[in-house]
Amino acid sequence: MAKATFLVPELTQYTEVPAVTPGAMAHSSPFVSKPDFQEPLGYPGELVEDWQNKAIDKMGELLGKYRSLQVYMDACVKCGACTDKCHYFLGTSDPKNMPVGRQDLMRKVYRRYFTVAGKLFPKLVGAEDFTKEVLDDWYSYFHQCSQCRRCSVFCPYGIDTAEISMAAREIMDCIGVGQKYCNEIIAKVYKVGNNLGLPGPALIDTLEGLEEDVFDETGVRVRYPIDQVGAEVLLVTPSADFFAEPHVDGLIGYGKMFHESGVTWTLSTQASEAANFGMFIGSYDNMRRISQRIREAAIKLKVKRIVFGECGHAWRVAYSFLNTLAGPWDFLDPRYPVPQHICEFTYDLIQQGKLTFDKSENDDKVMTFHDSCNVARASRMGDTPGGQFEIPRAIIRATCNHFYDMDEDTIRDRTFCCGGGGGLLTDDLMELRVKGAKPRMDALNNVIQEKGVTHMAAICAICKTQFSKVLPYYGMDMSQIISLHQLVGDAIVLTPDPEDADDDDSDDDDD
Amino acid sequence: MAFLTTFYAFLFYFAALVFVSGVLFKITQYARTPAPLKIPTTPAPTTTSGVVLRMMREVVLFESLFRGNKWTWIFGWMFHFGLLLVTLRHLRYFIEPVWFPIELVQPFGIYGGMAMIVGLTGLWARRFLVDRVRYISAPSDHLILALLVLIGISGLLMKFVFHSDIVEIKAFFMGLYAYDFQPLPSDPLLLLHLFLVALLLIIFPYSKLLHAPGLFFSPTRNQADNPREVRHIAPWAQQLEQK
Numbered sequence: 001m002a003k004a005t006f007l008v009p010e011l012t013q014y015t016e017v018p019a020v021t022p023g024a025m026a027h028s029s030p031f032v033s034k035p036d037f038q039e040p041l042g043y044p045g046e047l048v049e050d051w052q053n054k055a056i057d058k059m060g061e062l063l064g065k066y067r068s069l070q071v072y073m074d075a076c077v078k079c080g081a082c083t084d085k086c087h088y089f090l091g092t093s094d095p096k097n098m099p100v101g102r103q104d105l106m107r108k109v110y111r112r113y114f115t116v117a118g119k120l121f122p123k124l125v126g127a128e129d130f131t132k133e134v135l136d137d138w139y140s141y142f143h144q145c146s147q148c149r150r151c152s153v154f155c156p157y158g159i160d161t162a163e164i165s166m167a168a169r170e171i172m173d174c175i176g177v178g179q180k181y182c183n184e185i186i187a188k189v190y191k192v193g194n195n196l197g198l199p200g201p202a203l204i205d206t207l208e209g210l211e212e213d214v215f216d217e218t219g220v221r222v223r224y225p226i227d228q229v230g231a232e233v234l235l236v237t238p239s240a241d242f243f244a245e246p247h248v249d250g251l252i253g254y255g256k257m258f259h260e261s262g263v264t265w266t267l268s269t270q271a272s273e274a275a276n277f278g279m280f281i282g283s284y285d286n287m288r289r290i291s292q293r294i295r296e297a298a299i300k301l302k303v304k305r306i307v308f309g310e311c312g313h314a315w316r317v318a319y320s321f322l323n324t325l326a327g328p329w330d331f332l333d334p335r336y337p338v339p340q341h342i343c344e345f346t347y348d349l350i351q352q353g354k355l356t357f358d359k360s361e362n363d364d365k366v367m368t369f370h371d372s373c374n375v376a377r378a379s380r381m382g383d384t385p386g387g388q389f390e391i392p393r394a395i396i397r398a399t400c401n402h403f404y405d406m407d408e409d410t411i412r413d414r415t416f417c418c419g420g421g422g423g424l425l426t427d428d429l430m431e432l433r434v435k436g437a438k439p440r441m442d443a444l445n446n447v448i449q450e451k452g453v454t455h456m457a458a459i460c461a462i463c464k465t466q467f468s469k470v471l472p473y474y475g476m477d478m479s480q481i482i483s484l485h486q487l488v489g490d491a492i493v494l495t496p497d498p499e500d501a502d503d504d505d506s507d508d509d510d511d
Numbered sequence: 512m513a514f515l516t517t518f519y520a521f522l523f524y525f526a527a528l529v530f531v532s533g534v535l536f537k538i539t540q541y542a543r544t545p546a547p548l549k550i551p552t553t554p555a556p557t558t559t560s561g562v563v564l565r566m567m568r569e570v571v572l573f574e575s576l577f578r579g580n581k582w583t584w585i586f587g588w589m590f591h592f593g594l595l596l597v598t599l600r601h602l603r604y605f606i607e608p609v610w611f612p613i614e615l616v617q618p619f620g621i622y623g624g625m626a627m628i629v630g631l632t633g634l635w636a637r638r639f640l641v642d643r644v645r646y647i648s649a650p651s652d653h654l655i656l657a658l659l660v661l662i663g664i665s666g667l668l669m670k671f672v673f674h675s676d677i678v679e680i681k682a683f684f685m686g687l688y689a690y691d692f693q694p695l696p697s698d699p700l701l702l703l704h705l706f707l708v709a710l711l712l713i714i715f716p717y718s719k720l721l722h723a724p725g726l727f728f729s730p731t732r733n734q735a736d737n738p739r740e741v742r743h744i745a746p747w748a749q750q751l752e753q754k
Contacts, residue, residue, distance in 0.1 A: 020642050065747055067544040068730045074537070075725030078652050079587065079634075081579030083643035095646045104647065117651070117717045125718075126649035149731075152552045154579030156569065156587075157722055158731035160550065284547065288751065320549045320738045327742050337739045377552055380736055385554035413554060 006431040008473050009091060013446065015410075015439040017084040018093035025094040029140045031428050033178035040187040041286055044176035051175040052130050056113050058171045059106075063114065068163040073110045075157045076100060082151040082159075087416045088144050091435035096141045099151035099161040105137055106164055135177070142168040143179055144432055146422035147280065147313075148373035153413055165422070166282025173281055181426035182277045189290055194239035194273035200227075203272055206242050214252060220494040222259045224251075224267070230302050231266035233258070235342070236274045236294055236318075237309025238461035246464055250310050250483025254342055256492050257485065260356075261349050265307075271297035274314035275461070279321075280423030287317065291325040304333040307340045310483060312372035312460030313421065315341055319379035343459060344381050346488060347391045350398050356493040359401050365455045366402040367487070368447050369393055370440065370467075371415035372460035386412075392459055392484055399491040404451040410443040418458075420466030430469075437470045445474070457484045516695045519705060520687060526709040533716025534724060541728040545745035555736035562735050569732055583637065590630030590659075596623025597666070604681045621670060628663045631656055655718065658707055665704040675701045 035045025048054055063070045082099035084090070089097040096102060104126065111118030111127035118127030128134060147162035172178065188197045198206075207224040214222045225231065235258075241251040258265045271294045278287030298306055306329075308318045318339045323329065329338040337344075349355050369392060381387040389412045396403050410416050419436030447453040458464050458481060467481035556562050568574040573591075577584045600620020603609045635656045638648045669675050675698045686693040695701075714720065727733065 017643075020646050022646075064544060065547065065745075067541060067546040067728060068550060070544050071541055071725045071728050071730075075719070075722040075729070077719045077722050078644070078647045078649070079576070079580075079583050080637065080641060080644035080647065081576050081583055083647065085579070095643065098643060098647070100647050115717065117714075123650070124654070125651045149552060152731050154575055156573055156576040156579070157726045158552055158569075158575065158729040160552065160731050163550070284748065285751070288748075323738055323742045324548060324744050324748070339739075378550070380553055380555075385557060385736060388553065413552075 004431075004434065004473060006434070008434055009438045011438070011442050011445045011474060013442070015090050015442045017090065020095040020098075021093040022095055025088075025092045025097060025144060025432065026137075026140060028144060028429065028432050029136075030143050030424070030426055031180040032139075033180045033183040037180060037183040037187045038173070038176065038178050040190050041173070041178075041183055041281075041283070043173045043178055043183075046176045048176045051135075055130060055135075055171050055175050056109075058174045059110065059167075060114070062167050062170065063110075066163065066167065068160065069167050072103070072157075072159045072163060073107055073114075076103060076107065076159055079156065081154050081156065082161075085151050085154050086145075086161075087148070087150070087419060087439045088146070088432065088436045091419070091438040092144075092432070094144075096137070097144055099155075099159075102141055102145055102161055103159065103164050105134070105141055106168055109134065135172075138168055138172060139177060142172070143424065143429070146373070146417045146419070146424055146436070148417035148421055149377040150373065150414070150417065153377060162422070166279070168282075169280070169423075170282035173283065179281070179423065181428070182281050182423040185275075186277050186281070186286055186290070189273055189277075189293075193270055193293070195275050195277070196239040196243055198239055198242060198272065200269035200272075203242055203267070203269055207267070210248070210252060210255070214255065218494055220259070220496045222255050222494070224255050225265065226267040227269055227301065228264070228266035229300075231264040232303060233263055233265040233305045233307050233345075234271070234294075234298050234301055234303040235265050235267055235307050235309060236271050236297075236314075236339070237267070237342075238274045238311040238314060239272055240461040240465060241309055242272075244465075246468065246479070246482045246486060247461055249486035249489065251485075253483065253485030253487070253489025253492075254309060256489045256494060257346050257349065257355065260492060260495060261345075261354060266301060266303070268297040268301060270300070274308050274311045274318070276314060276317040277423060279313055279317050287321065288325045291317065291322055294322070295326040299331070305336050305340065306332065306338055307342055307345050309342050310459040310461065310485060312374040312462060314461075315459075316374040316378040341381050341391075342485065343391050343395060344387075346395055346485070347382070350395065355398075355488075357399050357488075357491040358493055359399060359491055361491045362400040362487055363402070365400065365482075365487075366404065366451065366453045367396055367400050368404055368406055368444065368451075368453045368456050369396055369411075369484075370406075370418065370444075370456050370458045370463060371411050372458060372463050373415060373417045373421055375459060376413050376415045389413075392457075395484060396457060396487060399487040404447050404453055406443040406447050410439065416440045416443070418460070418463040418466040419470060421460075421462050425462050425466055433466060434470055434473045437466065437474075441470070441474045441476075444476075448476075455480050455482050457482055457487060459484045513694075515697055515702070516683070516692050519683075519695050519702070520692050522706070522709045523684075523687060526712040530712040530715055537716055537721055538724050541724065545747065546730040546734070547745035547748050549734055549736075549738040549743050550730050551734040551736050552731040553736055555734070557736050559735055562733060566727065566733060569726060583634070586630045586633030586637070588630070589626045590634065593623040593626030593628075593630060596620045597627060597663075604677070604684050607681075607685060621667075624663055624667050624670070628660065628667070631660050631663065635660070651718065655714075655720070658711055662704060662707045662711065665700050665707070669698075669700055669704065673698065673700050
C-alpha cells in the first residue's frame with residue numbers, strides 16, 4: 001500500500017453521494033508554469049499587469065468564438081441534476097467540484113461583466129467581481145476537472161463543464177497563469193516531438209529492442225518500423241507506449257496484429273505522440289499546431305492511412321477534431337475513415353477472419369473493461385453510435401475466455417473518469433487523483449469480489465498510468481491494469497515468415 | 512380606473528417589446544456565434560434527422576434529465592407540461608374566433624395549472640431539502656420560483672374563488688392589438704396576476720429562463736456525429752489556415 005499524506009477514501013459497495021463539505025479541496029492546486037514553459041506556447045511568462053481587464057477581454061473574445069461557452073453561461077437553471085455526477089465531487093465532497101459549482105466560478109464573473117442583471121443586481125443573481133481570490137479559486141478548481149464530460153450526459157441542456165474549464169484555462173494562460181504539467185509537456189512536444197521528450201534515436205533504439213524481445217519470445221520476426229517511407233499505415237500512438245509497463249505491452253500487441261494483417265505500417269519520429277495537451281488547456285492554436293505534425297508526417301512518409309494507438313483524449317482530438325484542425329485528408333486512401341482507431345483496425349481484421357487467437361493464453365486473467373471518458377463520450381468507433389463501447393468489448397471477447405462488465409451505472413457513456421485525465425496526471429495533484437478514482441475503484445472492487453475479476457483493460461495511456469499509480473492506494477496491485485492490445489498480443493497466433501528461421505539480417509535493407 | 516387600464520396597457524406593450532427583442536437578440540447572438548469544434552456528447556446521432564429526433568426527445572421528454580435525476584425530472588416535467596397546457600388555455604384571451612383545438616384544451620388547462628403548482632413546489636422543496644441544490648441556489652433562483660408559484664396560485668384562485676370578468680379581460684387584450692384601450696377589471700387578484708406575468712416576460716431575456724432557446728443551440732445536443740465524413744470549420748478558424 002502506497003503511503004499517503006491524506007485520507008484515502010474507504011471503498012463502498014455503491015458510491016454514495018457525500019454531504020457537501022465547503023472548502024474540502026481548496027488547498028489542491030497544481031504547480032504554476034514557469035516562463036520557460038509559457039513562452040513557447042505563446043503565453044506571457046507570469047501574471048501580467050492589468051490582468052483583470054485582460055482576462056475579461058479574453059473571456060469576451062472566447063464568448064464570441066465558442067457558442068458552447070456563450071450558451072452554457074446563460075442556460076443553467078441550477079436544477080442540480082449534475083451535482084452528484086462528478087467523480088471529484090463524489091471523492092472529495094467539495095461543492096465546488098460539483099459540475100455546476102465549478103461552472104459557477106466562471107458564471108459569476110460572466111454575469112458581473114457581461115449581463116445586465118449582474119451589472120445591476122450582482123448579489124441577487126450571484127455575480128462577483130473578478131478578484132485575486134476568485135482567480136485563485138479558478139486556478140485551484142479548474143484544475144480539479146478532468147474534462148470527462150460525465151456531467152454533460154445528464155444535463156437537460158447538455159452543458160459541458162469541460163468546455164468551461166478549457167476556456168478558464170485558456171483565459172488564465174493568456175494572463176500568464178499556466179499549469180506547469182500541461183505547458184511543460186506541450187513545450188516538450190514542440191522541441192522534441194513527444195510528451196515524454198524521447199528523441200528520435202532513443203525511439204529507434206527502443207523499437208529495435210522490442211523486435212529482439214518479441215523474436216526471442218516467439219521465434220517470429222515481428223517488425224516495429226519507424227520513419228519508413230511508403231508504408232501503408234502511419235501509426236500515431238502515445239509516447240508512453242514506447243516507454244513503460246503496461247503501455248509497451250500494448251505496442252507489442254499492435255506490432256503483432258499488423259504482422260498478421262499483412263498491412264505495412266510505420267511509426268514516425270516527428271509525430272511520435274498521439275496526445276494533444278492543447279485540448280486540456282483549451283487552446284485552439286496549440287491544439288492545431290500539435291495536430292499539424294501528424295499531417296506533415298503523413299505527407300512526408302507517403303502513407304495512405306492514419307491509425308491512432310490507445311489514448312483517450314488523443315482519440316477525441318483525432319476522431320472529432322483532426323479533420324477540422326489538420327484536414328482535409330484528400331491525399332489519403334478514401335476507402336478508410338481518417339483517422340482510424342487501432343481497435344477499429346483490429347476489429348475489422350477479426351471480422352474478416354484474418355487473425356487467429358489462442359484464447360487460453362489469457363486464461364490466467366478474468367477481465368473487465370474501463371471505458372475511457374473521452375472515447376466513451378466524445379468520439380466513436382465504427383459505423384454506428386456506441387461502437388466505441390462494443391468494438392473494444394468484442395476484441396476482449398475474441399481474445400479472452402473470461403470477461404465481466406462492471407456495474408451498468410459506471411460503464412459506457414456513464415463511465416467514471418480514471419481520476420487523472422484532463423491534464424491532471426501529475427504528482428502535485430496526487431490527493432485529487434486518488435480521491436477522484438474512488439467511484440471507479442468501487443465498481444472495480446465489486447467485480448473483483450463478485451466475479452473474481454483479476455485485471456482491467458483500458459485503451460488510454462492516461463488511464464493506464466493513473467491506475468498503475470492509484471490502485472495500490474486502494475489495496476490493489478498496479479499490474480491489474482493492462483492495455484487492451486496486450487490481450488491481442490498475448491493471444492494472437494503468429495505466422496512465421498519463411499525467412500525467419502534462416503536469416504535475421506535479410507530485411508535490414510528496407511530502412 | 513382609466514389610469515389602471517392605461518398603466519397595464521403600456522406595461523404589456525413594454526413587456527412584449529422587451530421579451531421579443533431580448534429573446535430575438537439572444538437567439539441571434541447564439542446563432543451567429545460559431546461552434547468551432549465537433550463536440551456532441553456521444554453516442555450521438557450521425558445524421559441531421561437523428562439530431563432532430565434527439566432534440567425532440569430533450570424538449571418533449573427531458574431525456575437527459577430523466578437519466579440524471581428522477582425527482583427533478585418528475586417535478587420539472589409536471590411544471591413544464593402544466594405550463595404548456597395553461598398557456599394553450601390562455602390563448603383564448605388573445606384570439607377571436609377561438610380555434611377548435613384551443614376550445615378542446617380548456618378543461619385540461621385547469622389541470623395544467625394544478626400540475627404546475629405541484630411541480631414548482633417540488634422543485635422549490637429540493638432547493639431547501641437537498642444540500643447540494645441548496646448550495647447552488649442564488650436568491651434569483653428562489654425569486655423566479657416564487658414568481659411562477661404566485662402567478663399559478665393567483666390564476667387558480669381566480670378560476671375557483673374570486674372570479675373576474677373574463678369577457679372584459681379578453682376585450683382589454685384584443686384592444687391592445689389596435690391601440691384601442693378597453694377597460695380592465697380592477698380586481699386586485701387579476702391585477703397581481705397580470706403584473707407578475709408582465710414581470711416574467713421582462714426578466715425572461717435577462718435570466719436563466721434563456722435555457723429555453725439555449726437548449727436548441729447547445730452543441731453537445733444539436734451536432735451530428737460525423738466529423739470524419741464532413742470537415743467542420745468555423746470562419747475564424749478558416750482564417751488561421753491562410754497564414
